[in-house]
Amino acid sequence: MNPTDKPVALVTGSSSGIGAALARRLAAEGHHVLVNARSENAGARATLAAIHAAGGSGELAIADLADLSAIRTLFATIRQRHGRIDVLVNNAGICPFREWHEITPEDWDQTHHTNLRAGFFCTQEAAKLMVETKTAGRIIAISSISALKGGTVQAHYCPTKGGQISMMNAFAVCLGPHGITCNSVLPGTIETPINADYLSVAQNRLNLERQTCVGYIGLPDDVAGLVAFLARPEARYITGAAILVDGGEFVHHL
Ligand code: NAD
Ligand code: RM4
Numbered sequence: 001m002n003p004t005d006k007p008v009a010l011v012t013g014s015s016s017g018i019g020a021a022l023a024r025r026l027a028a029e030g031h032h033v034l035v036n037a038r039s040e041n042a043g044a045r046a047t048l049a050a051i052h053a054a055g056g057s058g059e060l061a062i063a064d065l066a067d068l069s070a071i072r073t074l075f076a077t078i079r080q081r082h083g084r085i086d087v088l089v090n091n092a093g094i095c096p097f098r099e100w101h102e103i104t105p106e107d108w109d110q111t112h113h114t115n116l117r118a119g120f121f122c123t124q125e126a127a128k129l130m131v132e133t134k135t136a137g138r139i140i141a142i143s144s145i146s147a148l149k150g151g152t153v154q155a156h157y158c159p160t161k162g163g164q165i166s167m168m169n170a171f172a173v174c175l176g177p178h179g180i181t182c183n184s185v186l187p188g189t190i191e192t193p194i195n196a197d198y199l200s201v202a203q204n205r206l207n208l209e210r211q212t213c214v215g216y217i218g219l220p221d222d223v224a225g226l227v228a229f230l231a232r233p234e235a236r237y238i239t240g241a242a243i244l245v246d247g248g249e250f251v252h253h254l
Pocket of ligand 2 (some may be wrong): 144
């Protein structure tokens with residue numbers, strides 16, 4: 001049964017990068033955080049250890065979200081153990097950098113299943129539980145500036161990020177009458193394992209730094225404050241919003 005009276009937050013893909021920062025921050029804000037990863041890896045254990053070290057509460061929630069049956073099992077476990085979910089952050093994502101002419105059907109399917117389909121079915125499962133328990137829940141998609149801009153090696157990835165915004169808008173309409181908000185957060189370039197190889201090329205890093213207004217690449221904690229705010233009760237009137245956290249990259253024309 002429910003091992004905690006705290007509101008329960010699931011952060012998908014929280015063994016590294018932005019997800020790990022969001023998990024730590026939501027725990028610091030008083031949530032019991034479900035740290036999701038594909039397997040019980042060192043990163044997931046490190047996220048949970050950091051939560052506990054800071055006096056927070058959480059547990060591992062292992063599931064490969066590209067697998068629909070794993071999503072169903074994950075939510076069945078959440079129902080059984082907690083009987084509630086208050087916050088869902090659809091953060092898990094992949095971006096295999098590929099030139100447009102090299103992208104295979106397998107790249108397309110893997111990217112869409114992870115970034116978009118998993119988010120849809122996690123949202124559907126979370127929303128069912130929120131509606132049943134009359135929880136004024138919060139659903140937040142970690143989309144991207146790539147929903148609004150193209151990228152030379154991201155022609156398969158950009159549509160998944162645009163789709164996330166469209167999906168949150170649709171769910172905002174469906175779930176608003178239940179007091180559930182659905183929003184999208186659009187990071188610019190944030191230093192994480194997803195882009196470590198790309199940013200290790202000095203010219204790529206310089207180009208991206210120059211594209212921002214502030215002149216530097218963001219860190220995962222730069223995204224955490226906004227997500228924590230959207231998860232709070234005081235954010236109840238913000239829904240169907242898409243908010244950039246990009247150091248001004250979108251408005252900066254070189
Ligand atoms: P990351 O690689 O550190 O994090 C992605 C996480 O998703 C990893 O922990 C990975 O294990 C997990 N994941 C991947 N497939 C999964 C699956 N099938 N099931 C469960 N977990 C899975 O990179 P990140 O930059 O922290 O990415 C987090 C999100 O932020 C992604 O959706 C990404 O598109 C988005 N984003 C990142 C940037 C950036 O510049 N870093 C910018 C905009 C948006
Ligand atoms: C983002 C954006 C960033 C890149 C990540 C992987 O949406 O394009 O520049 O680092 O994707």
